[in-house]
Amino acid sequence: MSEKEIRDRLVEHGKELFRAPKQLIRFTGNGKADSLLNDLKNHPHAFVLACVMDRQIKAEKAWIIPYLISQKIDGFSMKRLSALSVEDMRRLMSEPEPLHRFVDKMAVNFYSTVQRIASVYNNNAASIWSDKPSSAEVVYRYLEFDGVGPKIASMAANILARDFKVPFTDYYSIDISADVHIRRVFGRLGLCAADATVEQVIYKARALYPDFPGMMDLPCWEIGRNWCKSRGPECIECYMNDLCPTAKQNEKG
Numbered sequence: 682m683s684e685k686e687i688r689d690r691l692v693e694h695g696k697e698l699f700r701a702p703k704q705l706i707r708f709t710g711n712g713k714a715d716s717l718l719n720d721l722k723n724h725p726h727a728f729v730l731a732c733v734m735d736r737q738i739k740a741e742k743a744w745i746i747p748y749l750i751s752q753k754i755d756g757f758s759m760k761r762l763s764a765l766s767v768e769d770m771r772r773l774m775s776e777p778e779p780l781h782r783f784v785d786k787m788a789v790n791f792y793s794t795v796q797r798i799a800s801v802y803n804n805n806a807a808s809i810w811s812d813k814p815s816s817a818e819v820v821y822r823y824l825e826f827d828g829v830g831p832k833i834a835s836m837a838a839n840i841l842a843r844d845f846k847v848p849f850t851d852y853y854s855i856d857i858s859a860d861v862h863i864r865r866v867f868g869r870l871g872l873c874a875a876d877a878t879v880e881q882v883i884y885k886a887r888a889l890y891p892d893f894p895g896m897m898d899l900p901c902w903e904i905g906r907n908w909c910k911s912r913g914p915e916c917i918e919c920y921m922n923d924l925c926p927t928a929k930q931n932e933k934g
């Protein structure tokens with residue numbers, strides 16, 4: 682089976698997801714928290730702040746932080762948030778129990794993100810993406826926030842394009858987010874070595890589909906979560922099984 686056939690099927694599924702109608706994105710599994718994060722019209726800063734919090738803890742725990750803060754301060758307007766000092770943020774993040782593994786650092790990042798949205802984007806975080814920018818510009822604007830690296834910046838741009846249906850002029854700079862699922866799936870599909878580094882997976886995705894490397898992100902993540910599990914792949918259920926070298930090998934026993 683050729684690499685191209687594997688690429689084409691992943692991209693085809695990615696395009697289906699990209700073209701699907703917009704629906705509520707389940708970031709946390711908590712209805713009220715997800716409503717806040719999906720409300721790009723009135724609370725676009727909630728989505729940006731959740732992205733900033735998404736570091737070295739489970740995604741669901743990171744993405745619920747804006748909602749938990751909103752409960753503590755009785756609202757989530759930029760006016761309310763920008764009145765908080767960094768000390769207020771540290772207290773809100775640490776009491777009565779810590780909201781993040783790195784409370785001190787994340788309190789500073791939360792504070793500086795609010796201040797940057799207030800000063801650079803005139804309190805409207807949607808200005809980061811609302812002028813139909815290039816994908817590189819959106820990733821760059823994200824990288825300007827404290828604590829945001831290329832992985833989170835690319836992930837944010839991908840969610841905006843694919844799930845929120847925000848238009849960009851191109852998608853070249855949206856990379857695959859090479860998490861543990863995606864690295865395992867790339868390895869088993871024979872697209873990379875089984876022990877490929879994050880950088881190798883990112884560059885392989887760029888080589889395979891330079892127009893939009895992140896197009897393969899969600900398909901691979903879903904395959905990894907649903908069937909291509911670390912302790913044993915369920916190849917019979919997986920839609921890649923007729924193309925997958927690992928599935929063929931497992932069949933032969």
Ligand code: SF4
Binds near residue numbers: 915921926928
């Ligand atoms: S066919 Fe099996 S090994 Fe290949 S990607 Fe699917 S679950 Fe993983």
